[in-house]
Amino acid sequence: MAIIQAFSKSKSISRFISHEEENLYIEVPFQVPVGTEQIKVKMEVIQEGVASSIIDLGVKDPSRVRGWSGGARTEFFIHLAKATPGYLHGPIEAGEWSVILGAYKVANKGCTVKLTIEFTEEKLRWLKGDLHTHSVHSDGKFTLREKAEIATQGGLDFLALTDHNASSQNEAYPRDVDTLYIPGMELTTNWGHLNFFGVNDPVRDFRVSDMEDLHARLSEAREKGAYISLNHPYCRNTRWRLGWDFDYDWVEVWNGPWRKDNQDALDWWQDQLVSGRRLVAVGGSDAHRPDPHVIHGMPTTWVYSKNLTSSEILSSVDKGHVVLSYSPQGPFISLTCGSRIVGDVCINKNLPVQVNVKDVQYNDAVRIISNNGVE
Ligand SMILES: [Zn+2]
Ligand SMILES: [Zn+2]
Numbered sequence: 242m243a244i245i246q247a248f249s250k251s252k253s254i255s256r257f258i259s260h261e262e263e264n265l266y267i268e269v270p271f272q273v274p275v276g277t278e279q280i281k282v283k284m285e286v287i288q289e290g291v292a293s294s295i296i297d298l299g300v301k302d303p304s305r306v307r308g309w310s311g312g313a314r315t316e317f318f319i320h321l322a323k324a325t326p327g328y329l330h331g332p333i334e335a336g337e338w339s340v341i342l343g344a345y346k347v348a349n350k351g352c353t354v355k356l357t358i359e360f361t362e363e364k365l366r367w368l369k370g371d372l373h374t375h376s377v378h379s380d381g382k383f384t385l386r387e388k389a390e391i392a393t394q395g396g397l398d399f400l401a402l403t404d405h406n407a408s409s410q411n412e413a414y415p416r417d418v419d420t421l422y423i424p425g426m427e428l429t430t431n432w433g434h435l436n437f438f439g440v441n442d443p444v445r446d447f448r449v450s451d452m453e454d455l456h457a458r459l460s461e462a463r464e465k466g467a468y469i470s471l472n473h474p475y476c477r478n479t480r481w482r483l484g485w486d487f488d489y490d491w492v493e494v495w496n497g498p499w500r501k502d503n504q505d506a507l508d509w510w511q512d513q514l515v516s517g518r519r520l521v522a523v524g525g526s527d528a529h530r531p532d533p534h535v536i537h538g539m540p541t542t543w544v545y546s547k548n549l550t551s552s553e554i555l556s557s558v559d560k561g562h563v564v565l566s567y568s569p570q571g572p573f574i575s576l577t578c579g580s581r582i583v584g585d586v587c588i589n590k591n592l593p594v595q596v597n598v599k600d601v602q603y604n605d606a607v608r609i610i611s612n613n614g615v616e
Contacts, residue, residue: 251359258354263347268339271358275335278548279320279361282340290350297343303336312345322550323416330416363548369569370399372542373436373493373525379404382530389418395538396569398549403436405429406447423551427472428458433481434472435489439555440465452484459488468555470523472496475505491558495524495540495565515612521558524565538569545582560584571600
């Protein structure tokens, strides 16, 4: 997780364990600051003599034992959304935590345990992901572990699991990988497709035959807390054909490789914006299987989020704090106006709007389009 290393702080603690302490569970307290996104602990046992000691490892938070790996591991991490097997992910409460050292076997001369504890603080930053992907849980070829591997190799922080009319992927994805999975489902009807995000089991029955069914499915997902995107509305095969008056949050204007279908969706989105409607645009590769053109992270959805959790990423998308680009390597373009960023409303006309452009190539053109067309 190269990105979050940048705002990590670490601390070392050494604890001598004497032979007399054999069989005890020794607590080594440490303070966890407010706003911590991840804790990583590494243990090194320094032997004092020839005979070796065996020290087990675990941790407790302010209210409970949070994980235990016995003698199986010498390091672990706990993140808001992910953790090493044997450890529980979830809220990281500030206050006194303790590493638990199980003095299973301690040599006569004792041993010294050196602990390195690394804290990663929550911090607003641009995270990169793909909001539309498939797996073996529908008609995709990738297992969830393979997808995590691909995402990490490609430099992506998160992947949404939007299998067709299935939710088993949301119960099956690994939480010990670098990639954050966002639970999802692509509601796949004969009249077009929509994505649900952020809920493990958005609908009990996916089948939609008419507008009435659609409203019922959407309100069920909505009640459970799902965000909804209208997918590839102008796709030549699976365009949206059921009428436009229904409840959704975002529109997918960039699906897989750039083509006329996407341009039509983009033009429609522009018309919506010009008409005064604030509608967030998202993108996704729709990757199903190894393919030379349809590739995870192409396009990439960049989200300005304070941590790598589904809830924070999705609520940031909903604020419009989103940039779409060709790939995780860019190009990256964002707008700022004072402290406001893309997606925000800026009413102070005296503040200049800044365009920040990164990773463009020679001869690339940057066009800024407003309600008046190309500026
Ligand atoms: Zn689709
Ligand atoms: Zn799809």
